[in-house]
Amino acid sequence: MTAQPLDVDTVAGLVAEAAAAPSLHNAQPWNFRYLRDLGVLRLYADLERALPRTDPDNHGLHVGCGAALLNLRVAAAAAGLAPVVRLLPDPACPEFLAEAHLCGTGTPDGALARLSSAIRRRHSSRFPFREETLPTAVRETLQQAALAEGAQLLFPGAWHVQSILELVRDAEGREALAPDVREETARWAHNGSSGKAGAVDGIAAEAFGPRQRHTTVPVRDFAAGRPVPERGWAPFEREPNIALLGTAHDGPADWLSAGQALERVLLRATMDGLVASVTSQPLEWPEIRWAVRDPVSAMAHVQMVIRLGHGPEGPASPRRAVAEVLDVL
Template structure:
């Protein structure tokens, strides 16, 4: 990374940047990240938190890397918004695999914003995972093209799936649900991150019951039911879309650096979709079983490795889910 001018970073600005970064989605809202700021070099480390990993459903930490990649992208957007030019190095130390990135917060940011990050900033706080029904309205071609370009700008591919492929993915999700239900360890892992009753109001991690959305009476939306076997008062049931609008995001290779690339691309797509008035959710259920993951790929597609399935459409944004306090995730050295 070339040497660039550095300027002091006020604590209030730093905490704002980390708060924005931590608004990213993560598997089961585990928020598996920590940040360490080095005052002398104006550099922020992004570290994965293995204590918040999912050993049953994510043993290789692929989803953990995607989550942290999404936080890294949010950090880049927030830094540009604050007038900083973020210089990013991913996986800078082979001996420290949980040091996922270092971000040099040089000053000032180029006024032209060549990466096109500035317009995405408002969507950081507007984007929430929606487990509610979407309309069957098609996503316009120009919006699809913009989302495809968003993924490409971060080094990944995005493809909107055909109706037969969407039906296949929904079937794979149902297969994964059945497997999970029969696996006590996986059920226990999901329960660990499910927040019910009074706990839903005070939790800082996990998926609270007010974000579960209604039960699906009919339709084919691949939405994970976090309630599982638990009863949730006043939840209700309703019809979901019969033809879900799904997109698959993928990469050419399938290692830690590629997972971070996919996480950044995923977040860029989600923020772009939010700016364009779309509600979004993520569907990783089938990807958590290696044999099912390979089947989510369209055999007619050039995409090599599917990293995430996105559900897009017009409907309510989901509610904000809790976040860990900044003092829990940020250390200043």
């Protein structure tokens, strides 16, 4: 293990892996700054990429940045590094989310390193999954992944799944009556008729998936009522495999931890041959967020709703160039 600061090319490679993380509307709301003399890589929130209507408290922004931080840790471990990470190191600068001392002299985390091959294979899938129940062993492995990051992963029972699906419909109805939320979604969701050519962020039309026919699964409809050329309809699974990711507390540090747990679960699921989609729709409305929680569980605050299963992989989302998200000082 070397204590010498890493060269810029190596750090750029780590940042490229970090930036492959999921984020709300694929806004990619992060920036990195490398202090090369110190060997420290800092993660900042890019507030110009915040979603003030959909995500007014920046909960989703923090979750996305936490997912990027987990990817960074995975890539670093795969490179034989043992970074020392601190969350929210400066209370006077809330957009300064974390810093990683890349030249730590500890032992690389082998469990994280083994997830590295899944970073580029993980894509959100908004397509129908097969009507199959996840084996108990798979569920337990995913729960262990969340627990390793200080979070809890709960697979609710059938009655609670139906309740969650009803809350998703409720959230969709609220969005339909909120033109500011619909307009914000439309700016990031590029349908075929008005999408941005060569976009490096947002959701491409081919990633919307088909419209649901006679079923309801927790998949946000990014078309938001707009026409999408050649987009069809399809029946989705009637009994989706739903998991709730939650934390004991509900502040910015907890959202960052939830983002790391979310990405660790998604990478583990990818390694296990699963595909997934996530949604925060019913969590974005304070009036109904409390109802997502299972009242008989110990989970205090639900941070994300995850749909898991076997089905087609989603297409890769566009990404900003590393040069746009990394500054070197």
